[in-house]
Amino acid sequence: MYKTDVRGRLIDGDKSLSQISQEILAPIDAKTPRWWYVAMGISLLMLAWGARSIYITLTQGIGAWGENSTVAWGYEIINFVWWIGIGHAGTAFSIFLLILRQKWRTAINRAAEAMTVVAVFCAALFPLMHMGRSWLFFFIFPYPNTRGPLWVNFNSPLFWDFMAISAYLLISASFWYFGMVPDFATIRDTTKSKVKKAVYGFFAFGWTGSSREWLRYEGLAFVLGGIAAVLVVSVHSIVSTDFAVSIEPGWHTTLFPPYFVVGAIFSGFAMVLTLVTLMKKLYNMGDFITENHVDAVCRILVFISLIMGTAYVTEIFIAWYSGSEYEMYTFFKNRITGDYAIQFWGMFIFNALLPQLFWSKKIRRNLWIVFIISLFINLGMWFERFNIVVTSLSKNYLPSAWAPYHPSLVEIGFFVGTLGMFGAGVLLFFRYIPQIAIAEVKMISKYNKQQSDHLKPGHHDYE
Amino acid sequence: MIMNKKYLVGVFDDEHTLVDAFEKALAKGVVIEEVYTPYPIHEILHGMKNKTNITTAAFLYGLFAVAMLIGGMYWAAVVDWPLLFGGKPFNTFPSFIVVTIVGTILTITILTLLTFSVRSKIYPGKTAVIIDIRATDDKFIIVLDQDKMGIKKPEVTQLFQTHGATEIYEQDANTN
Secondary structure (H helix, E strand, C coil), X not given: CCCHHHHCCCCCXXXXXXXXXXXXXHHHHCCCCHHHHHHHHHHHHHHHHHHHHHHHHHXXXXXXXXXXXXXXXXXXXXXXXXXHHHCCHHHHHHHHHHHCCCHHHHHCHHHHHHHHHHHHHHHHHHHHHHCXXXXXXXXXXXXXXXXXXXXXXXXXXHHHHHHHHHHHHHHHHHHHHHHHHHHHHHHHHHCCCHHHHHHHHHHCCCCCCEHHHHHHXXXXXXXXXXXXXXHHHHHHHHHHHHHHCCCCCCCCCCCHHHHHXXXXXXXXXXXXXXXXXXXXXXXXXXXXXXXXXXXXXHHHHHHHHHXXXXXXXXXXXXXXXXXXXXXXXXHHHCCCCCCCHHHHHHHHHHHHHHHHHHXXXXXXXXXXXXXXXXXXHHHHHHHHHHHHHHHHHHCCCCHHHCCCCCCCHHHHHHHHHHHHHHHHHHHHHHHHCCCCCHHHHHHHHHHHCCHHHHCCCCCCCCC | CHHHCEEEEEEECCXXXXXXXXXXXXXXXXXXXXXXXXXXXXXXXXXXXXXXXXXXXHHHHXXXXXXXXXXXXXXXXXXXXXXXXXXXXXXXXXXXXXHHHHHHHHHHHHHHHHHHXXXXXXXXXXXXXXXXXXXXXCCEEEEEEHHHCCCCHHHHHHHHHHCCCCEEEEEECCCC
């Protein structure tokens, strides 16, 4: 049972159920604001640059990138891992907080899942382009073929990764979509526009809210939620094995799977924080995403940030403790000091130190500072991936093979393009999809009322 | 067919009065055709006595997927096209586990979604059969089939009224 007097109100203002529908659907019914067009224009310009970069990559090959035979994994793997990490928040919010019975997640999970789907799309583009002959990407599907049949290597983490990402994309997209079906029905039944009625009616799949539908719906949510919980841990563990099974100094550590999973949730939550502060300010969703919600995400970030700091220090300690001169060199001469020290310290300060400011309640309640810190965490997590990929590769066992890495303009354009794609996706989400799960918020709205006359003792605790 | 049905519809404003009226009606032996609500209410789902085996189905899909995946990988790696990696065995079973887990999750998801769609008759573009259009917004609706509600109409009407129904009306099944 959620105790409002102990934990604070989940929704501000005494709202009736129809008020909840109206206020959440307001951005869909309202005229598109001017800033939206401006933001969309910028995102599409960025996307156009990305499309041009992809075109150059496809026609000229990956020689158009700044990679060399020593640093063969540059921007592409950095950005891939960064986007996948951001894409972790959706399931983390939907599943982990569901299992932990955190009712405040209902105001945020829809946005987190939307962000996940777009981020995983962005991520998937990088390995696709890195294949070189991207049009032959279907070679990675394990199917009986006329090339032997030559099967994929079932022992390779790269193939595991392909499986993990495809499954993750499909499952998070369907989890997100089925959560929206009752809300689409609400739009269909409350809108006055004939076009909206037809379009949202199509996507509502004929939903009526009958007890039979809700029963199976709950069963489906239970099954998908239960199995997707595994994915929260498995996807990034598998991504980390891409690195950990190699014998590169700085990669070959057993710390990698938990370190990557925690890092992914960290960056995902930071991006969620960025988005919900925008929703609060731009769309007046402050009654649903209250100060308590932002506060809760900040407190989670403090906790995860401590784990990140511990992981960074552990890596350094083990490099020294192992006595391996290669490990020592990578960490002490090529990370903490050396050519890439800026990226290392950027990572350390933004991920391990800066979020510690969230210990202060004053800072957690200041939306501007929260927004800025969330952006810095996203930057810090990008530095982390740069740090892992480039420092280990650029100077490995054979000094004659050492080479620096500088991204080419094509690579930068590709990355900017995915940022534009993410921006455009999120803007479309803001404009055309209920930003908050209406049915779920209605379900928790009863906790705001006087509980004695609203819920009889002995009744079930919902969810 | 449902074309000839005549419904008696009780409209409630909140979950508490709905559950109260629903439980009192069940206690009196009223046969309830269907309940429409803006969000799932567990008392209603239990009281309607509908059963779903979707979780069992998902479990069976999982068993099927595990067998197919391990069997398929064994067949590909050992029987169909064995490759020698520095003297390692063809059957590298423990490293098949990762693909098995992820592939199983993927299979369960796809098949359970299909099952849900088929069993609940929820699919893209379906025209919704709506009794009361407010049920997806803010009203809680109990629908009775007038021919087989197991109790006389005035009694039901009185029962609903005393337990907080804000509206009671009759409706033909074929009108929206």
